[in-house]
Amino acid sequence: MIPALVQLFSTGPGANRTRTGAGMFDLTIAGRLVLPGGVIADGWLAIADGKIAAIGEGTAPDATEAVAHPGAWILPGAIDGQTHAGSQIGFAGIGPTTAAACIGGVTTIVDMPYDDPDPITTGDLLAQKVTAIGELAHSNVALYGTVPVTPDPADIAALVAGGVCAFKISSFEAHPHRFPRIGSGAVLALFEALRDTGLPVGIHNEDQEVVRATEAAFRAAGRTRPEDHSPSRPPVAEMSATATFLELGAAQGGHAHIVHISIPEGFDLVAEHRARGERATAEMCLHYLLFDAAEDMPRLGAKMKVNPPIRAGLRDALWEVIETGRANFVSSDHSAWGLERKSSDNIFEVAAGMPGLETLLPGFFTEALRRTGDGDAAARLAAALLSEGPADFFGLSTKGRLAPGADADLAILAPEPFTYDCKANPDGPGWSAYDGMTFSVRPAATYVGGQLAYDGRAVTGLTAGTFARRTA
Known part of the structure; x- marks a missing residue:
């Protein structure tokens, strides 16, 4: 359990997406939240203006868009x-x-x-x-x-x-x-x-x-x-x-x-x-x-x-x-x-x-x-x-953790075994020493600054990345 104060007021394939058109947040994502202090199995995080605005468990608050990844781990990117x-x-x-x-x-x-x-x-x-x-x-x-x-x-x-x-x-x-x-x-x-x-x-x-x-x-x-x-x-x-x-x-x-x-x-x-x-x-x-x-x-x-x-x-x-x-x-x-x-x-x-x-x-x-x-x-x-x-x-003080106020850079890992195929990336070099390895989890989605950069099948094409200066 996390404190109610933090829950409420802190500043791809397999996903269930809902557009509500309402709410104080741009996006909520639900799944197994991987926090510095542990894992919340039934967790959610809310995103506003590219930042994590709130973290909680149970029912997520209203947002313009809601995404659920049942059973998947939501990690800091x-x-x-x-x-x-x-x-x-x-x-x-x-x-x-x-x-x-x-x-x-x-x-x-x-x-x-x-x-x-x-x-x-x-x-x-x-x-x-x-x-x-x-x-x-x-x-x-x-x-x-x-x-x-x-x-x-x-x-x-x-x-x-x-x-x-x-x-x-x-x-x-x-x-x-x-x-x-x-x-x-x-x-x-x-x-x-x-x-x-x-x-x-x-x-x-x-x-x-x-x-x-x-x-x-x-x-x-x-x-x-x-x-x-x-x-x-x-x-x-x-x-x-x-x-x-x-x-x-x-x-x-x-x-x-x-x-x-x-x-x-x-x-x-x-x-x-x-x-x-x-x-x-x-x-x-x-x-x-x-x-x-x-x-x-x-x-x-x-x-x-x-x-x-x-x-x-x-x-x-x-x-x-x-x-x-x-x-x-x-x-x-x-x-x-x-x-x-x-x-x-x-x-x-x-x-x-x-x-x-x-x-x-x-x-x-x-x-x-x-x-x-x-x-x-x-x-x-x-x-x-x-x-x-x-x-x-590297002194990237707004990255690396799921916490209110942090950048909404997220990796969603689905508990689905998959065999890595290096040729699946059309812009890759076409070879890898890891080619053919079977992994126990599959990257199901990647968010950069709260924007979907990879949907589990392909890179979305957004050039959402920024220069990350040392801040600490």
């Missing part, structure tokens, strides 16, 4: 804290990427800064991307900024003023201009420039010297199969880069964040720094929780290539990281490359990354349900790690 919308086709990628987000119940993406042709290193480039969001986005978009190898404090300040929610750098060079390696001196300068802002700095955490030396040895030995990818980037490359970065952040009193860790020891290292009173956080990616290199790489090959790599035999240990609260949130690291970039017989010649926006929420929920045996517990865990956690981390 997922916030995917790691996507690459513009890394292949520039700002034009915002459209299809945010459409994929809506299909998966993701209402906000946090997009990486490594756009083609130029990374987001200046206030002018940020403004151009924000304009593109306003024209193309179906979901909300928050943004990372980044720096070149020699950071300019004025550019950093302009990005902060422009509303970026975090900065991202790499200890490994994937591209000399778009995705360069940022040396330790530049990292210290970035942390110093951000000292009074509270903004986190995230890092792609692989030691370049270790990886390049090991890969060269593998190439020389003719070990270029998909199964050789993971051992060619050994755990010490992650641990070395992670430890160095955490110490650099600590030296400047900065917030050091690891954007993906493939081994439990990496999360332990972050926890040790946090126990010392430092601002240190860590993020899990869904593919580490669902795939195993020994089991899945032989059948999926290059489709499963990501960096840092998916390891063998660590899935249960990484789920223990989730269950013990050592990961701040879970993301997809969505990269929708064309399949032609995965076609070489040499694993070192194909692009790293995989699509993941459409599968983040149903995939996480499915495995959480298998492990807990409780649908409400799985829903609460999904809300905590896919909505609340990233909202807190």
Whole structure:
């Protein structure tokens, strides 16, 4: 039960829709409400002017439109804290990427800064991307900024003023201009420039010297199969880069964040720094929780290539990281490359990354349900790690929770098993490592700012997304 004061006065397929033409609210939605304090089985929420205006249980109040999803979970829309919308086709990628987000119940993406042709290193480039969001986005978009190898404090300040929610750098060079390696001196300068802002700095955490030396040895030995990818980037490359970065952040009193860790020891290292009173956080990616290199790489090959790599035999240990609260949130690291970039017989010649926006929420929920045996517990865990956690981390204070006054960004999950078909999205890349997986829940509808963005069959076409500035 929730307090009557909150009930009354706080500021697709399977759905039953009613238009009444009356009421103080624009829309009410009924179902199993997933709140921070628990689940209301017979709940409703009322929406006005794009915000959640009231929450209650039992009979919903009058509204212009009423929607009921009997038995379905109503969650705060997922916030995917790691996507690459513009890394292949520039700002034009915002459209299809945010459409994929809506299909998966993701209402906000946090997009990486490594756009083609130029990374987001200046206030002018940020403004151009924000304009593109306003024209193309179906979901909300928050943004990372980044720096070149020699950071300019004025550019950093302009990005902060422009509303970026975090900065991202790499200890490994994937591209000399778009995705360069940022040396330790530049990292210290970035942390110093951000000292009074509270903004986190995230890092792609692989030691370049270790990886390049090991890969060269593998190439020389003719070990270029998909199964050789993971051992060619050994755990010490992650641990070395992670430890160095955490110490650099600590030296400047900065917030050091690891954007993906493939081994439990990496999360332990972050926890040790946090126990010392430092601002240190860590993020899990869904593919580490669902795939195993020994089991899945032989059948999926290059489709499963990501960096840092998916390891063998660590899935249960990484789920223990989730269950013990050592990961701040879970993301997809969505990269929708064309399949032609995965076609070489040499694993070192194909692009790293995989699509993941459409599968983040149903995939996480499915495995959480298998492990807990409780649908409400799985829903609460999904809300905590896919909505609340990233909202807190990125300072998106009006998102991530079902609460009066919050943005009406919602994901409806119907308790209906479905088999994921990556080709069902006409604007997707046409392939996915998750293709053919059966999930225990189906995204039945997605609302962005109170507007129906996905009806369970298709994206509605509304470009309802907005630029989500850091507000906390």
